[in-house]
Amino acid sequence: MSDSEPTEEEQQNMSPEQVAELQKKNCVFCKIMAGEVPSHKVYEDDKMMAILDIYPAVKGHILVMPKKHTQIMPLIPQETLSHIFKNVKYLSRGVKQGVPSTKTTIFIANGGVAGQQSPHFLFHIIPRDNGDGLDNFNPPTKNISQDELLEPLKSSLTKMMQSQLQQEGKVLAQPPNKDDLAKIIDQNPQLKEAIINNPEQVKKEMETNQKLKLLFQGVNIDKLSDILKQIETAKKTLAEQEESTKKEEEAPKQTLPDKKKENKNLLDNITNMFTK
Ligand SMILES: [Zn+2]
Secondary structure, three states, X not given: OOOOOOOHHHHHOOOHHHHHXXXXXXXXXXXXXXXXXXXXXXXEOOOEEEEEOOOOOOOOOEEEEEOOOOOOHHHOOHHHHHHHHHHHHHHHXXXXXXXXXXXXXXXXXXXXXXXXXXXXXXXXXXXXXXOOOOOOOOOOOOOOOHHHHXXXXXXXHHHHHHHHHHHOOOOOXXXXXXXXXXXXXHHOHHHHHHHHHOHHHHHHHHHHOHHHHHHOOOOOHHHHHHHHHHHHHHHHHHHHHHHHHHHOOOOOOOHHHHHHHHHHHHHHHHHHOOOO
């Protein structure tokens, strides 16, 4: 392959790999990394590099990027991305102390439409101070219905995180469905007792106990407490009735099925306790 630049026609016939290779060859940041273009490096390790921006917004404006040429964030290996993001706060702190400045703006333009100008993924750390004259990202607000987007976004984010966590062998923490919650309560006598006898305490615990909070998300604890009380009372009555039926063999038996039915209705009721 010759060193001369490919013509426009040649470029159109290139494979995606060839295009990426050409981009990398022309990438000023890759040239900086290779030492072919001078720069002011302020930090470097095996995965990332930070340099002073040659067109700084203010004094101390730096660019942080992965060492390996990658055009967009989704293509950066997870390990490298984690390394970079994990260390952003330290780099930001370093900038604040080194400049010095009071705060920083950390900025990523993710794609051309979003203002990405460089073919090499990077983010900006810009030192900030009162009256520095820089614009904050403060677009005019619009009157947009939140309800319309809530469900599609929630569903899309949940699906995305579910598939991601599955790949990592983890599961997304979600509140149990009604039947599962009823089972969980039934299998935990202490929890059941607490809900029946001390709903206020349960509500208080939910403020700090993430597991409880997740378990009872969207559940009206007072209503749940009342329903459980009714169920327990009905069970007790039923047990007493069965006991007395055994003793009084001659007693009319038609009351028993009715009681059982009533108890069944109460158990069914547990699935209706989730309305706020
Ligand atoms: Zn590059």
